[in-house]
Amino acid sequence: MGTANRCQPALIAKQLAKFDVVNLGAVGTFVVRKDVSESTLRAAIAKKLPFKCEIMICPAGDILKLARKDPFAQQPASPDIIRFVNVLARRLRGPPSLPLSLPSDDDWLLKIIAIEDRFVLGLYRRQMKAISYLGKLEKLLGVPATNRNWNTILKVAQILYDA
Secondary structure, X not given: XXXXXXXXXXXXXXXXXXHOEEEEOOOXXXXXXXXXXXXXXXXXXXXXXXXXXXXXXXXXXXXXXXXXXXXOOOOOOEOOEEEEEEEEOOOOOOOOOOOEEEOOOOOOOEEEEEEEOOEEEEEEEOOHXXXXXXXXXXXXXXXXXXXXXXXXXXXXXXXXXXX
């Protein structure tokens, strides 16, 4: 397995230590605890990546506000239902009617329950077919997005609270 075009979040976090970066997991979720402009941070991250990609940056206040709201409080909880947040590259111009259930309201595998600013909040069933709907969501919304488990968002919020 080669290392060309491979993202190494732990290494990137170390390289960006001057911004007090915490790496969460293996997919490139960073918490930046130092006050830095979005343009400076975006450029620094892009320089460390061996390929071009969309970089989603959310202000700490937006993450904390979302976590405090607890948008999933009224949603079903079970080991078979995953709560997720899609972070959009930009706000949607014309959001779809909600809730949006795929493939259907009666037999959903993925359900969008809310769109708040650049956050798309939803649920999906722990089934292989549901993953394909997650992949189609970005195309359906027409905006680049990255998906994170709600638990990851809560971990980010906790790091920010502790900072």
